[in-house]
């Protein structure tokens with residue numbers, strides 16, 4: 001027996017009475033997040049909307065049972081409930097906050113899709129109403145920022161005009177003659193939603209009574225999904241919530257930058273420019289420091305066997321970048337080997353002037369084998385990191401010993 005869909009005639013019916021025509025225990029359905037014992041319920045009539053056409057199902061109560069899911073099973077609507085009703089005559093009550101939110105998003109989608117198509121020739125190929133955000137996929141060239149804003153503005157103009165949203169019935173041919181936005185090839189009598197002088201679209205979903213009830217359409221991001229353009233949008237209560245959280249973000253950011261919300265962009269640009277300038281200054285200072293420190297280290301380190309000069313240092317409180325700069329300066333001198341470690345992090349840097357004739361990569365590998373760590377490099381320049389920074393002393397001693405034992 002076909003379930004009478006009360007929402008087809010009146011999407012504002014929140015409570016209804018009905019008779020149970022079928023009730024059976026259902027197996028748990030982990031995919032739908034249903035783990036306990038549940039019942040499948042079919043009523044002679046229902047105001048509960050099942051998931052379909054991009055709009056999620058309603059929730060609410062049937063008698064004292066909670067409705068967990070509502071499914072469209074062709075002629076019938078199946079309600080998944082958490083207990084068996086004690087009486088075959090039941091009262092149904094849908095969660096109106098959830099439903100009205102869905103109606104705002106869904107009607108807003110009809111309107112927004114119509115604007116994209118009519119004004120910019122971009123047809124909607126799919127719609128998804130999500131828990132936080134809704135999306136439509138547009139086909140065609142990339143919608144520019146002007147197009148996104150233009151469609152939003154045109155949609156909101158029709159919201160302000162508070163035009164009636166009505167249901168029309170007709171065959172596919174009749175609807176086509178009336179200028180339906182998306183033609184369908186189904187037979188029989190179809191249901192279509194008309195927004196006065198703006199849109200006519202076949203749809204079995206639930207909608208508000210007039211465009212004013214959509215409240216507001218707010219277009220968000222647009223991203224490329226395969227061949228189409230996915231436009232995120234929110235309507236009504238969600239638009240207000242998003243505008244509020246956007247402003248909070250702006251306010252917090254302005255507070256961090258110590259400026260007014262209107263000045264966030266210029267303050268951020270300035271902060272980034274300062275950061276870049278500081279980075280350059282620090283880099284230049286480190287380079288100068290490395291040159292001085294290398295000259296000092298070379299003067300104070302006498303050459304050993306085979307005229308090799310080994311500068312071995314554990315450096316305290318330096319960035320790994322400084323090890324590079326320091327080593328590079330040291331090995332500009334012939335027959336010089338730099339064996340460096342950063343005390344806190346355990347970074348290692350072994351480098352040589354090619355005339356020193358060793359293999360820094362092999363040396364580093366040997367140290368890592370003994371003390372643990374990883375890294376690598378070339379014959380003249382190798383970088384690594386000890387697993388335990390406290391082993392830096394031992395690591396450098398082993399490296400030095402290995403060079404001399406060659």
Ligand SMILES: [Zn+2]
Pocket residue numbers: 106107110193203204205206207
């Ligand atoms: Zn619809």
